[in-house]
Amino acid sequence: MSYSTKSPWILHYDASSCNGCDIEVLACLTPLYDLERFGIINTGDPKQADLLLITGAVNDQNKGVVKQLYEQMPEPKVVVAVGICACSGGVFRECYNILGGIDTVIPVDVYVPGCAARPESIIDGVVKGLEVLENKLNKMREGTL
């Protein structure tokens, strides 16, 4: 196992979520679930983050922000779409301002469905993301990323 998977730092961004999923992401950091036992830290700095957790369907106003955050993160990086809004647009899909899931703007590696996504499934998604992270790191070493 590489060191990246032992210390994944999370960047959480709210792309017009209803805040339901955000509360659940934060719930993962509480004593009950304690993400830090996996070495996970919730950071606010894209340059130091490994995983990008995005909640909510992306809209016209924040698609630039989402792109910029993604581009500022150093490789290897993984994007986890949390909540059904982030996966496909969810109930907001038909809204005039909504673009749809996060994958309309940046490539998504792991989809975590649910409305709101439960902390257990978010942790599951993050752990899935670690596998992707490991793969990307190997590719990076081979020079194919």
Next chain:
Amino acid sequence: MNDIGWLILAIVYAIIAPVAGCILAGVDRKLSARMQRRQGPPIMQPYYDVRKFMEKEQITSNSVQDFYVACYLLFIIITGVLFFAGQDFLLVIFTLTLGETFLVLAAYSSGSPFSQIGAQRELYMAMAFEPIFLFVAICMYLETGSFSISDMVGSGELPSLMMIGVFLAFIYGITMKLRKSPFDLSMSHHAHQDLVRGLTTEFSGKTLAMIEISHWYENIMLLGIIALFFADGTITGFIIGLIAALVIYFVEILIDNGFARMTWQTALKSGWLVGLVLGLGNVIAYILL
């Protein structure tokens, strides 16, 4: 202790300090987690973090910042080596300040407003801490008649009850150096969202790894200074100093978890007040008594 002994101590410091500092940081995070009723990361987590930073793609917003951060690491190591080699206490203070200057320069060299504010706050913290540090040196001189650390330890005057004021002031000030709440203004190991990451916002990859390693070196040296207050040149004095340093570090973790962050104004004022009352007061006490 003779010259060879000091030399060996300095070499041991240069090799052991990153290991000890890393474990200390791991224990720190574990204890903090337990105080918050969490399970907490493994003890070796800081090591994993640094190894991860090394694996990451290097993003540098201004190439000069890597040079500055490397200088910071270098001068922090030199500071510690000078201290454990029993050299001049004032020299230790000045080298530490020089290292600090490089860190601030590195943060200023990027355009990010977050790291600029972080750098500014770092300067305020240095302004608050430096007087206390100088009073420690002056009191050490007044007690032992020398600025040289090897002479201080050899003098047999330490530990001295006369230095209680400046000792307490140093404990107060060390919170700033260890970047613990309520003085974790420029950057913090918790609450990462404040100012994004403050001073280190623009650092990633190997640069960030260097910063972490410097912290390990620095923390061990600071604990060494605490131990110096108890150093009477014997093994017993060494062990008492070590225990005192660890106890104080534990108290710092407790304070870290129990306090909210201060504004820089309060931090600066309180630092100067403590320095003036306890530090200068102690110097005056020496002159009068």
